[in-house]
Amino acid sequence: MRNKALLMLGAALLVLPLQETRAIETLTAQELIAHCVDFPDRSESPDGQYCIRYIQGFIDGAIATDERVMVNVEAALNKEETYTERAIRVRSPRDRAARFAEFCLGDPVPLPEVVQKVVKDLTERKYTEEGFPARVAVYASLRKRYPCKDDSPYK
Numbered sequence: 143m144r145n146k147a148l149l150m151l152g153a154a155l156l157v158l159p160l161q162e163t164r165a166i167e168t169l170t171a172q173e174l175i176a177h178c179v180d181f182p183d184r185s186e187s188p189d190g191q192y193c194i195r196y197i198q199g200f201i202d203g204a205i206a207t208d209e210r211v212m213v214n215v216e217a218a219l220n221k222e223e224t225y226t227e228r229a230i231r232v233r234s235p236r237d238r239a240a241r242f243a244e245f246c247l248g249d250p251v252p253l254p255e256v257v258q259k260v261v262k263d264l265t266e267r268k269y270t271e272e273g274f275p276a277r278v279a280v281y282a283s284l285r286k287r288y289p290c291k292d293d294s295p296y297k
Contacts, residue, residue, distance in 0.1 A: 171269035174276035246290035
């Protein structure tokens with residue numbers, strides 16, 4: 143009896159129309175600007191927090207992704223190295239990964255300072271192209287405001 147019920151349930155699921163799966167909708171630069179328009183005056187508001195957390199999440203995601211990719215590439219190279227070389231290589235993967243992100247925050251920078259500079263760039267540039275991704279605008283700002291220095295050992 144139980145098998146018959148499971149068989150009927152399985153058949154019913156096969157007959158149901160399948161919903162189309164879609165990727166997450168892209169946040170546009172215009173939408174992000176709308177959330178950031180009152181920053182820093184109303185940074186505690188829901189829009190202000192959205193603005194801060196989006197930019198913070200972008201930075202964290204970029205560095206985490208680059209760090210993981212970099213470690214995987216280094217492991218794949220499988221080169222022989224001395225203990226000292228390996229210690230130097232694995233000591234600060236986050237700093238080494240920043241060069242791949244093409245922006246370097248260096249010493250800890252207060253998040254409100256970073257957000258304020260990014261918001262300034264977002265509002266000064268007129269993003270008139272419909273659907274222009276916020277991630278591209280934020281990335282351009284971070285590269286402009288926090289370039290990696292030529293004397294960086296990770297450049």
